Amino acid sequence: NAGVTQTPKFRVLKTGQSMTLLCAQDMNHEYMYWYRQDPGMGLRLIHYSVGEGTTAKGEVPDGYNVSRLKKQNFLLGLESAAPSQTSVYFCASSYSAGGEAFFGQGTRLTVV
Amino acid sequence: GNSVTQMEGPVTLSEEAFLTINCTYTATGYPSLFWYVQYPGEGLQLLLKATKADDKGSNKGFEATYRKETTSFHLEKGSVQVSDSAVYFCALSDRDSSASKIIFGSGTRLSIRP
Numbered sequence: 001n002a003g004v005t006q007t008p009k010f011r012v013l014k015t016g017q018s019m020t021l022l023c024a025q026d027m028n029h030e031y032m033y034w035y036r037q038d039p040g041m042g043l044r045l046i047h048y049s050v051g052e053g054t055t056a057k058g059e060v061p062d063g064y065n066v067s068r069l070k071k072q073n074f075l076l077g078l079e080s081a082a083p084s085q086t087s088v089y090f091c092a093s094s095y096s097a098g099g100e101a102f103f104g105q106g107t108r109l110t111v112v
Numbered sequence: 113g114n115s116v117t118q119m120e121g122p123v124t125l126s127e128e129a130f131l132t133i134n135c136t137y138t139a140t141g142y143p144s145l146f147w148y149v150q151y152p153g154e155g156l157q158l159l160l161k162a163t164k165a166d167d168k169g170s171n172k173g174f175e176a177t178y179r180k181e182t183t184s185f186h187l188e189k190g191s192v193q194v195s196d197s198a199v200y201f202c203a204l205s206d207r208d209s210s211a212s213k214i215i216f217g218s219g220t221r222l223s224i225r226p
Contacts, residue, residue, distance in 0.1 A: 004155075031212055033213065033214060035216075040218065041218060042201060042216050042217055042218035042219045043156075043201065043216040043219075044216075045213055045214075045215070048212075048213050050212055056213075058213065090155055090156070092156075092214070094205070094212075094214070096212075097205070097206070097207045097208065097212035098143065098144040098163065098205045098206065098207035098212070099144070099205065100144075100146060100158045100161055100205075101146075101148075101156075101158075101203075101205075101214050102158075103155035103156045103157070104155055105154065105155045106154075106155050
């Protein structure tokens with residue numbers, strides 16, 4: 001049982017480059033989330049989805065886009081990376097509203 | 113909107129000491145409350161949860177009680193171990209399925225000295 005899998009685990013980008021982070025879950029969860037973790041700031045919600053085909057903005061959505069074409073996958077895109085997007089990104093999923101979240105191992109992204 | 117405020121760290125204790133990490137929340141309705149733990153280089157893991165007022169969540173010797181009257185969910189452990197060294201996050205999840213999201217506090221780094 002893989003749970004929540006994020007790819008890649010590490011990435012270095014140059015300013016202005018684009019990339020997509022993939023999150024896959026095999027638990028048939030409806031809800032999926034993308035967070036970024038920065039020192040001293042905890043986890044901040046970027047975007048989330050309450051079901052296949054739906055997405056919504058979180059606390060810090062600017063500079064990111066997401067898609068949820070399949071229930072098991074939630075993609076996070078950076079169209080033009082900036083150094084301020086250097087962070088550790090976590091994907092999570094949960095079965096229902098109010099339910100516990102299951103996390104991936106994280107993606108460490110550095111933008112130079 | 114919903115928010116979580118937790119005790120700032122870092123917190124350093126000796127082994128077998130008593131631990132309290134404070135957490136208070138602001139929310140409309142009746143959220144579920146959680147404590148997550150993050151070990152170095154890993155993602156977050158659920159430590160314990162409570163879904164309604166006066167519920168007590170417990171796991172691995174940690175406990176937290178959902179206090180609606182004080183909007184708090186403080187984490188406690190009677191005797192900490194070196195292996196408890198980690199970052200602890202308090203979180204809430206609203207149950208309104210039209211806008212369900214999980215909100216985290218800023219995290220508290222705990223270090224236990226042998």
